[in-house]
Amino acid sequence: MADQSVLPAGSEILVLEDDPGLRKRCVAYLTAQRADVTEVGNLEQARRILREAHFDFALVDLHLPDGEALELLREGAFSENTGVVVMTAFGGVKRAVDAMRLGAGDYLAKPFELEELPLAFRRCRENRIATRRDEYRTEELTQEADLFHFTPALAGVRAKLESILTAERRLERSLPPVLIEGETGTGKTALARWLHRQGPRSRRTFLSVNCATLPDALAESELFGHERGAFTDARQARTGLFEAADGGTLFLDEIGSLSAAAQAKVLTAVEDGTLRRVGSTHEVHVDVRLIAASNRPLAQLVDEGHFRADLYHRLNLLHLTLPPLRERGSDVLPLARHLLVRLAARHRLPGLHLTPDGEARLLAQPWRGNVRELAHELERALIFGSGDALDLAHLGTPSPAGAPAWRNPAWALPEEGFSVDTVIDDLVQEALRVTDGNVSAAARRLGVTREFLRYRLSAEKRASTPA
Known part of the structure; x- marks a missing residue:
C-alpha cells in the first residue's frame, strides 16, 4: 500500500467552497500533491460539473451562497465511487453527521490544517473499499x-x-x-x-x-x-x-x-x-x-x-x-485421515477412524473428483454410518488381500498383456516429475540406485533416437 498520508497520484478532486481564500489554499495544496483539481463556488456550478464528470474525491463546504451541500447528497449528485469530505464551521457537527448519513465519508471542522485533507480522503477511500470487500469476504482465513x-x-x-x-x-x-x-x-x-x-x-x-x-x-x-x-x-x-x-x-x-x-x-x-x-x-x-x-x-x-x-x-x-489425486499414490490415506479429523471436529464426533477395509476401498478408487470427492465420500460415510469406525462400504468391494501398497487394487493384469519396460519407464518419468528432475531424489523414491536410473534414462533415449 502507498503511504497512508498521501493521495494516489493523479486523483481527480472537486473543491466546492465559496470562500475564495480557503478555496485557493486548498487547490494549491492538493495540486502540489499531484492531484487534478476542479474548483467551483456554488451549488449550481457543482451540479453542472457533476453531470459531466466523475471525481475520486470531493471537498465540500456545507454552507454555500445558494443553499446547503446536503442537497447534492440527497439528490445523489455524487458518484458512489466519490469519497466526499464535508467542511463545516465550529458548531456545525450535527449537520456534518447528517451529511455522513447521506453518504459523505468524513468531515473536517474549520479551521483545519491542510495536511488533514489527504488523511480524510484516504479514510473515505478505505471505507468505500471495505464495503466492497465485505460483499466477497467468505469464511475467515484462520479457520x-x-x-x-x-x-x-x-x-x-x-x-x-x-x-x-x-x-x-x-x-x-x-x-x-x-x-x-x-x-x-x-x-x-x-x-x-x-x-x-x-x-x-x-x-x-x-x-x-x-x-x-x-x-x-x-x-x-x-x-x-x-x-x-x-x-x-x-x-x-x-x-x-x-x-x-x-x-x-x-x-x-x-x-x-x-x-x-x-x-x-x-x-x-x-x-x-x-x-x-x-x-x-x-x-x-x-x-x-x-x-x-x-x-x-x-x-x-x-x-x-x-x-x-x-x-x-x-x-x-x-x-x-x-x-490429480489418482497420481498421488499412497497420499490418499494420510490425506483422508487429515480430512477426517477436520470433519470429526465439524460434526462434533471425536474418535472417528478408518477400518482396514475402509482404507482398502479408498486406495481402490479412481478419484475423478480429486480431493473434493474424497472429502465428500468421507462426510457421506460419517453421516450415514454408525459408530466410530468407517468402512465406506458404499464405495464397493475392498481390495484383495495381500495387494501391494503401491498398486491400485482395482487394476488387474490385462489378458492381452502389456510392456513391463514401458511401465518402468513411466515410473522413472513420474519420479523425476515429482522431484523436479532430481535424479538422486527420484532414485530414492523408486528404491533403486542412481546408476540404475541413469541406465534406464540412457536406454530410453537410445530407443527414442531414430537409427
Whole structure:
C-alpha cells in the first residue's frame, strides 16, 4: 500500500467552497500533491460539473451562497465511487453527521490544517473499499477448514512455494502473480489461501472470485468497477474487486473463462498497477497481489486462441501444478485421515477412524473428483454410518488381500498383456516429475540406485533416437 498520508497520484478532486481564500489554499495544496483539481463556488456550478464528470474525491463546504451541500447528497449528485469530505464551521457537527448519513465519508471542522485533507480522503477511500470487500469476504482465513495439507507427493510443490515466499518477503510491494493449474477439486483455492496467509500480506484482505460464474457482460464491471450510467441498469457506481483488494490478494479462479477484453484489462492491472472503471477515463492505481488458477492448462487455451499469449506469459512466471489425486499414490490415506479429523471436529464426533477395509476401498478408487470427492465420500460415510469406525462400504468391494501398497487394487493384469519396460519407464518419468528432475531424489523414491536410473534414462533415449 502507498503511504497512508498521501493521495494516489493523479486523483481527480472537486473543491466546492465559496470562500475564495480557503478555496485557493486548498487547490494549491492538493495540486502540489499531484492531484487534478476542479474548483467551483456554488451549488449550481457543482451540479453542472457533476453531470459531466466523475471525481475520486470531493471537498465540500456545507454552507454555500445558494443553499446547503446536503442537497447534492440527497439528490445523489455524487458518484458512489466519490469519497466526499464535508467542511463545516465550529458548531456545525450535527449537520456534518447528517451529511455522513447521506453518504459523505468524513468531515473536517474549520479551521483545519491542510495536511488533514489527504488523511480524510484516504479514510473515505478505505471505507468505500471495505464495503466492497465485505460483499466477497467468505469464511475467515484462520479457520482450520482452509488449511492446505501437504502430503509427500507434493514435496516439489512445497519447495517451489517456499522459494516464492522468500522472494515475496524481499519485495513486499509489486509482488509477481502466481499461476496454479490443476484439475477441478485438487485444492487450488485452498492453496491460494495458504499462500496468502504465509506471505507478507497475510494481515491484508484476501478476495476470491470464480471467473466462470461472471457473465461476460458483467465481468469487467465486477473486476474493475463502473461509473453510474456506464451501461444499462448501472444506476449506481461500483467499486471493482481489483480496487477492493488494493494492498492485499485477489484470487481469480478459472481465469481462462474471462473474455479477451477482460483479459487485456487484467494484464494492464498486473503490469502497470492501473485500471479504469467501466465508463471512466480516469486511471486508478492499485497494488494487488494476483493469484490465478485454471483447471485447464492455459498454454493449451493459448494454442486454441481462447487466451491471450501475453497475459499467459505474465502469469506463467511463478507456475505451480497440483497433480490429480489418482497420481498421488499412497497420499490418499494420510490425506483422508487429515480430512477426517477436520470433519470429526465439524460434526462434533471425536474418535472417528478408518477400518482396514475402509482404507482398502479408498486406495481402490479412481478419484475423478480429486480431493473434493474424497472429502465428500468421507462426510457421506460419517453421516450415514454408525459408530466410530468407517468402512465406506458404499464405495464397493475392498481390495484383495495381500495387494501391494503401491498398486491400485482395482487394476488387474490385462489378458492381452502389456510392456513391463514401458511401465518402468513411466515410473522413472513420474519420479523425476515429482522431484523436479532430481535424479538422486527420484532414485530414492523408486528404491533403486542412481546408476540404475541413469541406465534406464540412457536406454530410453537410445530407443527414442531414430537409427
